[in-house]
Structures are given as structure tokens and as C-alpha cells.
Amino acid sequence: MTALTLTNVNKSFGQVHVLKDINLEVEDGEFVVFVGPSGCGKSTLLRVIAGLEDVTSGDVHIDGEIVNHTPPSKRGIAMVFQSYALYPHLNVRKNMTLALKQERQSKEIIDQRVAEAARMLNLEEYLGRFPSELSGGQRQRVAIGRAIVRHPKLFLFDEPLSNLDAALRMNTRLEIANLHRQLEATMIYVTHDQSEAMTLADKIVVLRDGRVEQIGSPMELYNNPVNQFVAGFLGSPAMNFLPAGLLSDGDERTLGVRPEDLYLSDSGELSATVRHVEHLGGDTNVIAMINDHQVTARLFGQHAIEAGQDFKLAVSEGKSYYFDKSGERLSA
Ligand SMILES: Nc1ncnc2c1ncn2[C@@H]1O[C@H](COP(=O)(O)OP(=O)(O)OP(=O)(O)O)[C@@H](O)[C@H]1O
Numbered sequence: 223m224t225a226l227t228l229t230n231v232n233k234s235f236g237q238v239h240v241l242k243d244i245n246l247e248v249e250d251g252e253f254v255v256f257v258g259p260s261g262c263g264k265s266t267l268l269r270v271i272a273g274l275e276d277v278t279s280g281d282v283h284i285d286g287e288i289v290n291h292t293p294p295s296k297r298g299i300a301m302v303f304q305s306y307a308l309y310p311h312l313n314v315r316k317n318m319t320l321a322l323k324q325e326r327q328s329k330e331i332i333d334q335r336v337a338e339a340a341r342m343l344n345l346e347e348y349l350g351r352f353p354s355e356l357s358g359g360q361r362q363r364v365a366i367g368r369a370i371v372r373h374p375k376l377f378l379f380d381e382p383l384s385n386l387d388a389a390l391r392m393n394t395r396l397e398i399a400n401l402h403r404q405l406e407a408t409m410i411y412v413t414h415d416q417s418e419a420m421t422l423a424d425k426i427v428v429l430r431d432g433r434v435e436q437i438g439s440p441m442e443l444y445n446n447p448v449n450q451f452v453a454g455f456l457g458s459p460a461m462n463f464l465p466a467g468l469l470s471d472g473d474e475r476t477l478g479v480r481p482e483d484l485y486l487s488d489s490g491e492l493s494a495t496v497r498h499v500e501h502l503g504g505d506t507n508v509i510a511m512i513n514d515h516q517v518t519a520r521l522f523g524q525h526a527i528e529a530g531q532d533f534k535l536a537v538s539e540g541k542s543y544y545f546d547k548s549g550e551r552l553s554a
């Protein structure tokens with residue numbers, strides 16, 4: 223069953239056309255991530271789904287019904303914001319129960335749902351504390367708990383982890399993935415962090431400048447990007463782009479090669495000079511110059527390579543991507 227369908231959704235603020243002909247289907251239980259650079263319209267799209275913004279044209283369907291004129295509280299959704307948006311004067315339990323009280327749920331249901339959410343999120347010890355007495359990660363869990371207790375049809379997350387430090391971001395990311403499995407809920411998650419998108423999503427929607435560039439599973443997008451933008455956006459270190467003329471005279475295309483598909487070889491066709499080496503322990507990233515083009519080669523394991531060294535690079539068989547001047551993907 224389709225949980226959410228967007229058909230030709232457009233959104234303008236005055237003269238500014240922010241969302242352009244967005245079409246999307248989200249299946250029941252799917253984890254969908256909207257990813258794209260700052261200002262591309264991710265939050266606006268989420269707010270349109272939530273009903274916090276009206277569409278300018280097009281339709282939003284939730285569970286098969288058009289909800290264009292349905293207020294947010296009647297859409298069966300719960301949204302978690304980057305800013306947490308907790309009520310500072312209410313303790314954790316009251317922050318979590320407020321929406322249920324507004325829905326006039328019974329005390330029994332309220333207690334049961336808070337207990338369930340607190341257990342899932344490891345918040346049982348903190349129910350009596352105020353937001354100011356919690357760490358950033360704990361606050362974020364309360365914000366998620368507040369969404370869980372409502373048993374929504376659809377969870378919407380807008381960059382929920384961006385205020386957390388790197389280690390906590392990783393942990394909370396795992397918790398959200400677990401939660402998705404446990405709740406079997408439909409989730410839409412916004413981030414500008416491609417690694418979050420790759421690790422969490424069943425389906426990624428890549429947005430640029432208010433348009434959908436490509437929709438697919440993480441590996442579909444990684445292995446088969448439709449254009450240079452998607453190719454360069456997903457993957458870290460990012461795909462290298464070079465003039466294809468470096469390999470064959472007169473070729474005017476752009477060659478794209480992922481860092482893990484470049485390797486050192488005495489018979490390699492690309493002459494490179496090492497500029498910098500990142501020894502990561504498990505991997506070694508070699509940042510090198512080919513003429514005046516910088517490339518990154520990601521080598522497995524540890525390598526005694528130093529800045530200033532010259533060597534030859536080769537591209538793994540079948541791992542070249544080609545793009546035209548406008549960035550569209552060409553068949554090899
Ligand atoms: N209320 C508004 N009035 C006018 N323009 C707006 C309004 N809200 C958003 N915009 C514009 O719409 C565009 C998309 O904004 P949006 O917040 O959706 O981007 P985003 O992808 O979430 O970016 P970020 O990653 O920085 O959060 C931006 O150019 C923004 O300036």
C-alpha cells in the first residue's frame with residue numbers, strides 16, 4: 223500500500239518557485255531520505271507533506287486520500303525538528319504526553335505509550351527531568367519520543383541529528399534505524415549529509431534547486447547515477463571528475479571515477495603526484511594531482527606513501543562514468 227503520493231507538487235513563496243513538479247511515491251513501512259544541498263527545498267517539501275505549508279499546485283495524498291486542505295493535526299503525521307522544539311517548562315513525561323492529552327486519550331493509553339516510548343529510547347530515568355537538565359542527545363530522544371507516542375502513520379524528521387556531535391550522531395542514527403524496524407513505521411527523513419542518507423534509506427530522493435534529480439535505493443544511485451550532480455553528491459570521498467581527454471586524445475567528455483576504483487599500477491595511464499596522504503588505518507586516501515586536476519584514490523589498508531611522490535594510477539575495469547558538458551550521464 224502507498225503511504226504517501228505527491229503528484230506534480232509545486233510551491234512558490236511569492237515570486238520564488240521553491241518546489242518544482244515533485245512526483246514521489248512512498249510505500250508503507252519505507253524509510254525515505256530527502257537529501258540535497260542547503261536551500262534545495264528539503265524542509266519545504268517536508269512541511270508541505272506535514273501541512274505546515276500549502277501547495278501552490280499539485281496534490282498530496284496520504285493513505286490514498288488527498289490532504290491538500292487537511293490541517294496538520296488531522297494528517298496522522300508526527301514531525302521531529304532539528305531544534306527539538308521541546309517545551310522548556312514541562313518535564314520529559316509532560317512533553318511526551320501533551321499531544322495525547324490534546325487528543326483526549328485515556329490516562330491508561332497515555333501511560334502505556336509513554337512507558338513504551340521511554341523504554342525504546344532509554345529515557346525511563348529521565349521522565350521527571352526538564353529539558354534544560356538533559357544533554358543534546360537526550361533532548362533529541364525526547365523529541366523522537368514525543369512523535370512515537372502518537373502512533374503516527376507517517377514520521378517526518380527534519381535533520382534531527384545535526385545538533386549532535388559526531389559520535390552521538392552515529393549512535394542516534396543506529397537508534398533511528400532500529401526504531402524504524404521495531405515500529406515498522408513509514409519514515410521520511412531530511413538531511414544534507416549523504417552518509418546519513420546512504421546508511422538509513424530504503425529509498426533516497428536527491429533534490430537540487432527544488433527538483434527531484436533521481437530516486438532510488440542507495441546502491442542504485444551510487445552505482446547508476448543519472449547525472450554528474452548525483453554522482454558527485456553521494457559517496458565519500460566524492461567521485462573524481464577529470465577531462466576524458468587525459469586518457470584518449472580529443473575526448474571531450476568528463477570522466478568520473480570513484481576513489482575506490484583508482485589504484486596504483488606501474489602500467490597505469492594516469493601520471494600523478496601525491497599532494498597529501500590521509501592514513502586512516504583501515505584505508506589510505508591518497509590525494510594527488512594529475513596535471514592540474516586533483517583526484518583522491520582510496521586504497522585498502524595501510525601504504526607507505528608520502529607527499530611529493532610520483533606514481534601511475536589506473537582505473538578499475540568497467541568503473542568509468544562519462545558525462546556530457548551539461549552533466550548528463552552518457553553510456554560508456
Ligand atoms: N517562508 C519562505 N519565504 C520565502 N522563501 C522561503 C521560505 N521558506 C523557504 N524559502 C526558500 O526556499 C528555498 C528552500 O528552503 P528550504 O528551507 O526548504 O531548504 P533546505 O533544503 O531545507 O535547506 P537547509 O539544508 O539549509 O535546511 C530557500 O531558497 C529558501 O530561502
Ligand SMILES: [Mg+2]
Nearest residue numbers: 264265266380
Ligand atoms: Mg532545511
